[in-house]
Amino acid sequence: MPRGDARNIQIRFNLTEAEALKLKANLEESGAPSRTAFLRAVALGPGWNTKLPAWRELAFLRSELKRQGENLNQIARVLNQAKKGGIDPALFFEIRDQIIPIYNENTSLSAAIKDQLDRLKK
Numbered sequence: 001m002p003r004g005d006a007r008n009i010q011i012r013f014n015l016t017e018a019e020a021l022k023l024k025a026n027l028e029e030s031g032a033p034s035r036t037a038f039l040r041a042v043a044l045g046p047g048w049n050t051k052l053p054a055w056r057e058l059a060f061l062r063s064e065l066k067r068q069g070e071n072l073n074q075i076a077r078v079l080n081q082a083k084k085g086g087i088d089p090a091l092f093f094e095i096r097d098q099i100i101p102i103y104n105e106n107t108s109l110s111a112a113i114k115d116q117l118d119r120l121k122k
Contacts, residue, residue: 031059031117055117062113065106072103 015023023035032038032055076099083092 029056031055031057033117058113058117062110062117065110065113069103069106069110072099072106075099076103 027035027038030038030041032041076096079087079092079095079099083089
């Protein structure tokens, strides 16, 4: 949108309950930062807002990293329980030392993706 162009036209429409649920699901899947941004991109067609595919991809990557982080937490929990149960200390530290860098990288990537999503919202 060229500078100085104000969005001063409001468009309203009604949906059925089923349509509203479908809209909500599509909005969440898109990764768009707001319903307005999503509807504007859909209404104005492809190429109008090139940020929407980036939102979608980054949102997907962030959810994947979240799942991986949850899996790492489960592994750490089992490892700590095994340590209490008498696992070989050398094996415990070897596994722990392999998990920590993966966890740190996961956390770092997730934060970077969040930053990018926040920038795309602007």
